[in-house]
Amino acid sequence: MLAISCEEMKAMDFYAIEKIGIPSIVLMENAALRVIDNIDLDRMNSITLICGVGNNGGDGLAIARHLIINRKNVDLFIVGNLDKGTKDFNINLNILKNMELKFIHITGEKELEILKKSLVKNDLTIDSIFGIGLTRDVEDIYKDVISLINHYSNNILSVDIPSGLDGDTGEILGISVKSNKTITFHLIKKGLLESKEYTGEIIVEPIGIPEKVTKVILERME
Ligand SMILES: NC(=O)C1=CN([C@@H]2O[C@H](COP(=O)(O)OP(=O)(O)OC[C@H]3O[C@@H](n4cnc5c(N)ncnc54)[C@H](O)[C@@H]3O)[C@@H](O)[C@H]2O)[C@H](O)CC1
Numbered sequence: 001m002l003a004i005s006c007e008e009m010k011a012m013d014f015y016a017i018e019k020i021g022i023p024s025i026v027l028m029e030n031a032a033l034r035v036i037d038n039i040d041l042d043r044m045n046s047i048t049l050i051c052g053v054g055n056n057g058g059d060g061l062a063i064a065r066h067l068i069i070n071r072k073n074v075d076l077f078i079v080g081n082l083d084k085g086t087k088d089f090n091i092n093l094n095i096l097k098n099m100e101l102k103f104i105h106i107t108g109e110k111e112l113e114i115l116k117k118s119l120v121k122n123d124l125t126i127d128s129i130f131g132i133g134l135t136r137d138v139e140d141i142y143k144d145v146i147s148l149i150n151h152y153s154n155n156i157l158s159v160d161i162p163s164g165l166d167g168d169t170g171e172i173l174g175i176s177v178k179s180n181k182t183i184t185f186h187l188i189k190k191g192l193l194e195s196k197e198y199t200g201e202i203i204v205e206p207i208g209i210p211e212k213v214t215k216v217i218l219e220r221m222e
């Protein structure tokens with residue numbers, strides 16, 4: 001199975017968007033729908049979603065929207081500086097605000113306690129904090145959130161990469177979500193192959209990036 005680096009994935013995303021003309025929000029929507037396809041909606045009714053403020057978080061916001069449309073009970077939490085949200089994160093956040101979905105912005109003990117209460121009673125926790133954009137050790141409030149996720153969830157799904165795992169080496173950067181299932185997009189990232197203990201079952205899902213893009217980037221980056 002072809003495994004790629006985070007840099008190669010970012011280059012493929014960029015080429016698909018800039019050269020082929022597929023809007024990034026379309027890739028994000030495709031990613032969200034692929035995650036929904038991998039959730040047993042007949043059995044999962046109460047779902048806790050924890051989102052970062054990058055595009056991995058943006059995936060999570062789009063997933064939240066589709067879960068709500070499927071009449072699921074969604075507890076949505078966001079961790080990170082909301083002023084630093086990416087373009088696609090903000091598009092999806094704005095949609096949820098227009099749908100009057102309440103979310104909790106985790107900044108301290110009070111919200112961590114609310115998160116814990118949601119985790120202990122839910123059917124599924126979805127980790128959408130960091131993906132291929134993780135660049136350094138996880139610290140502070142992010143570390144507290146991931147520790148709670150690992151302690152109090154009984155069923156965890158990670159979006160693209162377990163948050164805290166280095167997508168290239170499989171190294172744990174301070175702390176990582178220990179998932180039951182990881183839905184990774186387009187091609188498997190090398191780091192996932194090194195850390196089955198943290199990824200759980202790995203499912204690779206297409207998000208609409210043409211084969212040509214993969215070929216061009218891999219030839220360029222050989
Ligand atoms: N259009 C696309 O490219 C698509 C991407 N997909 C998803 O996007 C993520 C990658 O998103 P990106 O915004 O590049 O980064 P992350 O969301 O992974 O990280 C967010 C942000 O966090 C900052 N950061 C990095 N390390 C730390 C840290 N230790 N502590 C705090 N903050 C940190 C950094 O600034 C990052 O930018 C990819 O995984 C996919 O899930 C779509 O799925 C498809 C389209």
Ligand SMILES: [K+]
Nearest residue numbers: 130159161163
């Ligand atoms: K993640």
